[in-house]
Amino acid sequence: xNGAVRARLSDGRWHFQHGPIDLVIxxxxxxxxxxxxxxxxxxxxxxVLPLLVRELAQLRSPCTPALRLSGPVxxxxxxxxxxxxxxxxxxxxPMAAVAxxxxxxxxxxxxxxxxxxxxxxxxxxIALYLTAGASFDIGLVADIDAPRLDGGxxxxxxxxxxxxxxxxxxGRSFSLGIADRVTVLAADAxAADAxAxxxxxxxxxxxxxxxxxxxxxxxxxxDLGDRLVTVHVPPLVPALVREALDRGASFARAxxxxxxxxxxxxxxxxxxxxxxxxxxxxxA
Numbered sequence: 326x327n328g329a330v331r332a333r334l335s336d337g338r339w340h341f342q343h344g345p346i347d348l349v350i351x352x353x354x355x356x357x358x359x360x361x362x363x364x365x366x367x368x369x370x371x372x373v374l375p376l377l378v379r380e381l382a383q384l385r386s387p388c389t390p391a392l393r394l395s396g397p398v399x400x401x402x403x404x405x406x407x408x409x410x411x412x413x414x415x416x417x418x419p420m421a422a423v424a425x426x427x428x429x430x431x432x433x434x435x436x437x438x439x440x441x442x443x444x445x446x447x448x449x450x451i452a453l454y455l456t457a458g459a460s461f462d463i464g465l466v467a468d469i470d471a472p473r474l475d476g477g478x479x480x481x482x483x484x485x486x487x488x489x490x491x492x493x494x495x496g497r498s499f500s501l502g503i504a505d506r507v508t509v510l511a512a513d514a515x516a517a518d519a520x521a522x523x524x525x526x527x528x529x530x531x532x533x534x535x536x537x538x539x540x541x542x543x544x545x546x547x548d549l550g551d552r553l554v555t556v557h558v559p560p561l562v563p564a565l566v567r568e569a570l571d572r573g574a575s576f577a578r579a580x581x582x583x584x585x586x587x588x589x590x591x592x593x594x595x596x597x598x599x600x601x602x603x604x605x606x607x608x609a
Contacts, residue, residue, distance in 0.1 A: 329371040343374050349446045358439025365434040373427055384419045385548035401426040405515035409523050418548045425490050425518030428452035450490040452514035455482040465508055486587050488514035492521035499540050499554035503569055504528035510588040520586045528573030528591055530565045566593050574598040
């Protein structure tokens with residue numbers, strides 16, 4: 326395992342990398358306060374991966390009431406994933422929230438006077454820090470193969486959103502579903518990460534045209550074992566796309582009702598569903 330490295334990007338942002346952890350960090354405010362925050366974040370960064378590796382066997386185990394973890398990031402991973410096992414009876418391991426939990430853990434170093442806002446983007450799972458009057462405009466891209474700005478959302482300091490995450494079968498992690506993208510807003514990045522993974526799994530439909538394979542036949546270190554994951558989705562007729570989105574939207578709505586997320590965008594082959602807290606209030 327190579328050691329942690331960092332580099333200042335040409336636009337002033339920072340890039341931290343250690344093994345599979347790959348962060349892009351941006352912050353605004355007083356230059357001295359921002360510099361001190363970046364340095365504090367960097368000092369904490371090299372310890373994150375070794376602590377996770379120490380508990381890796383448990384982190385790849387299903388979330389059950391008996392599962393106990395000791396590291397600060399590992400505990401947040403479990404906290405974010407446990408509701409999906411306890412409330413919904415689903416298979417999930419703490420690894421479903423690893424990227425978001427790492428971002429959450431490190432964003433805390435920017436909570437100091439003089440920093441107005443900051444973000445840590447860990448491969449698309451983003452933790453936010455905002456002070457009064459600050460906001461972030463977040464762009465949404467539905468198809469990474471044909472990238473364009475398909476929409477956006479403004480997160481303001483007064484909003485109960487400090488995490489954004491995206492999952493889908495085209496991403497770097499395996500998915501049981503066929504969503505091209507599921508983007509979730511939540512109270513923190515770990516919660517958004519776990520929910521995006523689980524909602525994306527539910528954006529699914531039965532069709533012999535969709536190719537799936539056991540996860541452990543594709544990657545020997547997967548926490549999914551021999552569960553079938555999506556490896557190819559051909560163009561589908563609109564009825565199948567609607568059915569997949571309906572299934573995912575139903576589960577996302579249940580997550581909204583339980584307060585696990587604040588909003589979600591589900592996309593399959595150019596069709597989308599948007600769910601927000603406002604929709605839940607209207608349905609009540």
